[in-house]
Amino acid sequence: MDSREQDERGGQPVVWTVADTAIGPLLLAATPAGLVNVVFHATGPIRDRALARLASRLGTEPVEAPGAPLLREAIRQLDAYFAGERRDFELPLDWSLISGFNRQVLRELAAGVPYGSVVGYGDLAGRVGQPGAAQAVGTAMGANPLPVVVACHRVVERDGGIGGFGGGLETKRALLALEGVLPQPLF
Numbered sequence: 001m002d003s004r005e006q007d008e009r010g011g012q013p014v015v016w017t018v019a020d021t022a023i024g025p026l027l028l029a030a031t032p033a034g035l036v037n038v039v040f041h042a043t044g045p046i047r048d049r050a051l052a053r054l055a056s057r058l059g060t061e062p063v064e065a066p067g068a069p070l071l072r073e074a075i076r077q078l079d080a081y082f083a084g085e086r087r088d089f090e091l092p093l094d095w096s097l098i099s100g101f102n103r104q105v106l107r108e109l110a111a112g113v114p115y116g117s118v119v120g121y122g123d124l125a126g127r128v129g130q131p132g133a134a135q136a137v138g139t140a141m142g143a144n145p146l147p148v149v150v151a152c153h154r155v156v157e158r159d160g161g162i163g164g165f166g167g168g169l170e171t172k173r174a175l176l177a178l179e180g181v182l183p184q185p186l187f
Helices: 003-009 044-058 069-082 100-112 121-127 134-142 169-178
Strands: 015-021 024-031 034-039
Touching: 015 044, 015 069, 024 044, 024 069, 034 044, 034 069, 100 121, 100 134, 121 134
Parallel strands: none
Antiparallel strands: 015 024, 024 034
């Protein structure tokens, strides 16, 4: 599809690549506004479903472009993060896949829960002025289109339980161990 056709459909260009990381392949997708999506376990059918979902939501077919500057920079920062050399991501983010309460919660998470710390679902709900909305915060974490970069792995249960995670509990444990919150997994 050329840019004129994209304009007619209302879509914006979307580029993507798959990065090999310490937690497995991550699909990274970006628009001109910024990184728009990170998807765990991005091989075969999972990658294809994620790309189809992006096409549907953003109104244009994503184009594989591993050399795109923003994707190259995202991979560089992810590599540094997994090597223990980076604590914060400095990437433009496109929040267009999320709105309302979910966006509010994820923005608070990104701004207010630093590397190496955790927050409870209920505490995060209170930070956005919705005490008692712990379940809704859990839903927002599950809808996070930018995991790892917007660190939903840092949200845990009030009683000390690890909680759920879209990338799988082993992945959540590995990310928390990397940040020094949990001991390194035994396997």
